[in-house]
Amino acid sequence: MSTVEIDADRCxxxxxxxxxAPDLFDQDEMDGxxxxxxxxxxxxAADAVQAERVCPxxxxxxxx
Amino acid sequence: MKPPGRVLVVGAGxxxxxxxxxxxxxxxxxxxxxVGAETHLPYDRPPLSKQVxxxxxxxxxxxxxxxxxxxxxxxxxxxxxxxxxxxxxRRTVTLEDGTELAADEIVVATGxxxxxxxxxxxxxxxxxxxxxxxxxxLGTLLRTSHRLAVxxxxxxxxxxxxxxxxxxxxxxVVSGPLEPxxxxxxxxxxxxxxxxxxxxxxxxxxxxxxxEVAGDETGATVRFADRSARxxxxxxxxxxxxxxxxxxxxxxxVVPGVAVDARGRAAPGIHAVGEVxxxxxxxxxxxxxxxxxxxxxxxxxxxxxxxGDADPLALVPxxxxxxxxxxxxxxxxxxxxxxxxxxxxDRDAPTFALAQRDGDLVGGVVGWNAARVTREGRALVxxxxxxxxxxx
Numbered sequence: 001m002s003t004v005e006i007d008a009d010r011c012x013x014x015x016x017x018x019x020x021a022p023d024l025f026d027q028d029e030m031d032g033x034x035x036x037x038x039x040x041x042x043x044x045a046a047d048a049v050q051a052e053r054v055c056p057x058x059x060x061x062x063x064x
Numbered sequence: 065m066k067p068p069g070r071v072l073v074v075g076a077g078x079x080x081x082x083x084x085x086x087x088x089x090x091x092x093x094x095x096x097x098x099v100g101a102e103t104h105l106p107y108d109r110p111p112l113s114k115q116v117x118x119x120x121x122x123x124x125x126x127x128x129x130x131x132x133x134x135x136x137x138x139x140x141x142x143x144x145x146x147x148x149x150x151x152x153x154r155r156t157v158t159l160e161d162g163t164e165l166a167a168d169e170i171v172v173a174t175g176x177x178x179x180x181x182x183x184x185x186x187x188x189x190x191x192x193x194x195x196x197x198x199x200x201x202l203g204t205l206l207r208t209s210h211r212l213a214v215x216x217x218x219x220x221x222x223x224x225x226x227x228x229x230x231x232x233x234x235x236x237v238v239s240g241p242l243e244p245x246x247x248x249x250x251x252x253x254x255x256x257x258x259x260x261x262x263x264x265x266x267x268x269x270x271x272x273x274x275x276e277v278a279g280d281e282t283g284a285t286v287r288f289a290d291r292s293a294r295x296x297x298x299x300x301x302x303x304x305x306x307x308x309x310x311x312x313x314x315x316x317x318v319v320p321g322v323a324v325d326a327r328g329r330a331a332p333g334i335h336a337v338g339e340v341x342x343x344x345x346x347x348x349x350x351x352x353x354x355x356x357x358x359x360x361x362x363x364x365x366x367x368x369x370x371x372g373d374a375d376p377l378a379l380v381p382x383x384x385x386x387x388x389x390x391x392x393x394x395x396x397x398x399x400x401x402x403x404x405x406x407x408x409x410d411r412d413a414p415t416f417a418l419a420q421r422d423g424d425l426v427g428g429v430v431g432w433n434a435a436r437v438t439r440e441g442r443a444l445v446x447x448x449x450x451x452x453x454x455x456x
Contacts, residue, residue: 010125012110012384012386013384013391013393013435014357014382014384014393014439015435015436015438015439015442016357016382018439019439019442027435027436027439028435028436029415029434029435029436029437030391030415030433030434030435031391031433031435032391032393032435032436032438032439033435053086053089053364054360054361054364056110056356056357056360056382057108057110058108058128
């Protein structure tokens with residue numbers, strides 16, 4: 001099972017993770033810092049990896 | 065389509081590095097050569113005017129990769145050497161050191177360089193900010209300066225001004241022809257940016273025509289048409305131009321970036337990506353977009369196209385700027401002289417977002433400490449929502 005790790009200090013609030021995987025990620029209302037809603041379930045690993053790859057700040061790390 | 069055997073990526077910034085990283089992620093097992101003019105391992109530029117300048121991040125934290133990860137990508141990595149010429153029919157690149165590299169597919173990712181007008185003499189105390197080396201030098205300068213002169217009222221100049229105040233530079237003056245960031249955000253948001261900097265003790269000298277910036281052993285002098293000002297250091301932040309000189313004489317169309325289609329194709333066997341390229345906007349006009357997020361999106365499309373499986377990319381440019389405790393963000397195309405509608409808040413609110421008109425459509429959205437509303441506004445741009453947009 002994949003585990004998502006967040007480095008919130010890197011986050012720039014672009015919201016790309018929410019666009020890629022809205023069930024897994026949300027954003028702080030104001031500065032947009034990523035909020036991990038929950039860990040990916042079976043079948044959601046690809047969404048988590050997509051969020052990792054589109055993040056412009058490399059703030060999301062998926063541990064396989 | 066059969067994948068190419070040999071890919072050559074010229075430029076090791078975020079665009080070039082992302083192409084390479086995506087190719088390997090997709091399972092490409094051909095040879096990849098990555099050429100970079102700088103000696104550093106690939107790094108990200110946005111932190112240079114923010115965390116690196118503030119000293120809250122070491123420069124290693126701005127790196128895009130580690131030596132070990134690079135090793136795993138199995139590249140022919142050539143750093144510290146720029147490309148000199150491109151030969152499209154022969155599909156070769158000649159480097160500054162005379163080396164000739166041949167490939168089946170070449171990706172032009174040489175980025176851009178800071179504009180340095182003829183009236184500016186760069187030196188130890190007159191700097192432009194583009195590279196990691198520039199950021200480290202400027203960081204040191206800020207810590208020994210009492211007065212800083214910033215020439216340029218765009219993103220970069222204002223982020224430098226904010227960082228300078230944060231690290232204790234007492235007297236910061238920002239000069240330029242236009243209101244702060246007005247070309248990027250329009251008049252309403254520009255007025256808030258002006259207020260923000262004034263609250264933090266930065267003087268904005270807008271409309272002043274700078275005629276010379278020169279340094280000496282003890283400081284820098286900024287000369288205007290009618291007066292001059294002295295500072296301990298000066299930063300020149302007047303935008304960037306694409307690195308296309310090495311492409312002169314090729315068949316590529318330069319407008320001023322390298323014109324590409326919506327898959328990054330510039331010519332048979334040649335793609336261009338990132339700040340050096342001009343990607344079609346929604347009217348099909350090729351435009352440079354010099355934002356980090358866009359470079360990544362273009363790079364993923366180019367990598368997929370090299371492997372024969374790319375959908376055309378309809379760009380929705382995104383940028384952010386951090387100044388003091390404010391994060392300004394925008395999606396789409398925004399700027400001055402545009403009709404605006406509030407999505408949240410108003411011109412005096414602590415957080416707000418607004419949409420801007422582009423012809424008959426919503427052209428872009430700008431947010432001020434309003435990340436979620438701004439991101440939701442992105443859809444208005446991505447789906448070409450007719451103007452006037454009415455909030456649901």
